[in-house]
Amino acid sequence: MTDFDTIDYFTDPTLVDDPHPYYDHLRQQCPVTKMPVYGVVAVTGYDEASEVFRDADTYSNAITPTGPFPGLPFEPEGDDISEQLEAHRDQLPLSEHLVTFDPPQHQRTRALLGKLFTPRRIKESEDFLWGLADRQIDEFLADGKCELTQAYAQPFAMLTVANLLGVPEEDFDVFRTHLGAQKPGAMSADEAMVANPLEFLDSKFSVYIQDRRDNPRDDVLTALAESTYPDGEVPEVLALCHLATFLFGAGQDTTARLITSSLRHIADNPELQKQLREDRSLIPNFVEEALRMEGPVKSDFRLARRTTNLAGVEIPAGTTIMINPGAINRDPRRFEDPHEFDLHRHNAREHLAFGKGIHSCPGGPLSRAEARVTIERLLDRTENITISEEHHGPQGNRHFSYEPTYILRALAELHLEFTPAD
Ligand code: HEM
DSSP states (O other): OOGGGTOOTTTOGGGTSOOHHHHHHHHHHOSEEEOSSTTOEEEOOHHHHHHHHHOTTTEEOTTTTTTTSSOOSSOOOSSBOHHHHHHHGGGSTTTTSGGGOOTTHHHHHHGGGGGTSSHHHHHHHHHHHHHHHHHHHHTTGGGTEEEHIIIIIHHHHHHHHHHHTTOOGGGHHHHHHHHSSOOOOOSSTTTSSOSOTTHHHHHHHHHHHHHHHHSOOSSHHHHHHTOOOTTSOOOOHHHHHHHHHHHHHHHHHHHHHHHHHHHHHHHHOHHHHHHHHHOGGGHHHHHHHHHHHSOSBOOEEEEESBOEEETTEEEOTTOEEEEOHHHHTTOTTTSSSTTSOOTTOTTGGGOOTTOOGGGOOTTHHHHHHHHHHHHHHHHHHBSOOEEOHHHHOSTTSOOOOBOSOSSBOOBSOOEEEOOBOO
8 A cells, every 4th residue: 555545635735746646546556546535536547538528418517616525515315316416506616607517508508608719709819819928028028037927827818818708908907907817726625616706707797798788889798798598598697797707717727827837848948949949830739748748627527427337437426526637648548658748749639638528628729829829929039948947946956836726737836037039
């Protein structure tokens, strides 16, 4: 028996900076393993996780954002808890948000996103990103150094979602003040994303949406305000507010962390940086490999509605299933030398950092564009990006700390140095 056989993954600080040896340990036992705590079953295998993602009928999303905390508000009984779950669903944290919905409510609500994630809207968002990236970089370029998360990644990702939703530019400053830098969910049960930081957004969006319903204009907020469910029913203003606020919750910290982890690889690896500087067409696959190596979503949860069998392991109804994208994306049965960062990996894009199936991330194309535009503009506007030795130690003996959360894989800080390009 090793410490890994008894450790509490959800609260033990020793697993925060590098959870991968633990994930490997779990997978070596079995890609579907009962953990020693909270009755959670961890899925660390790629194929097994795909099976869970695909089967929305057996595996409910009701507990997706928080996992085993605060626990179910009922004692599961029998081999099918569907009725119990529906009777208590609104007592679960964040139950008003899309990601926790199951069919048929899920498809109905997800259809409302259709107007925001059209190819045309993504293209318009991307056009906006180039200017936004430059404005953000202008704020610190002359200093020759920055802490990337606060100075760039958080405000950049937040204003990108604001723009996607059609928030007027004159309101950007107030959004930045309220939402510019968020802390991800904490390690403790009490704080696990249960605190809802979205009141500010609800108040803003209820005004925007009501205003556009009363005075329609040719803008994105009007399209959102006028969207209907597939059967033609008009959603309540509050339902649209929840959708808008969830997009901030889902799209800001995740993308910010992708940007930071990408820049860490670039700054810490001069040869890789040189290759990207010389051939920008390598950037998209670089971003995929960064997502595979360190997907920002660290744990994604499901609740077994019915007693079932996964990879030969019996899963009783009411079991909390945990999928770790960081583990499944390093499953050696799918990715060769999985712990190596390989810029040219041929199947990097097969990673499941954005999930799979009916809940798969609608923001994937946008966050990929955010990372690509950021990298392009930072490479264009600097001559040599390096890691700050003062903050992270010398090459060969670096230290990077991660936010103490089981929800997100999130570098706490990334201090960079660079020479501004002429
Ligand atoms: C690197 C950045 C991102 C990562 C790693 C990421 C990851 C994920 C994952 C894994 C899920 C699936 C959850 C599940 O199956 O339980 C998801 C869902 C979702 N994401 Fe993202 N996401 C990112 C960026 C974004 C952005 C930029 C937006 C919007 C602007 C967004 C909006 C959403 C929404 C609305 C859902 C819920 C979809 C549903 O339940 O049908 N995400 N994301």
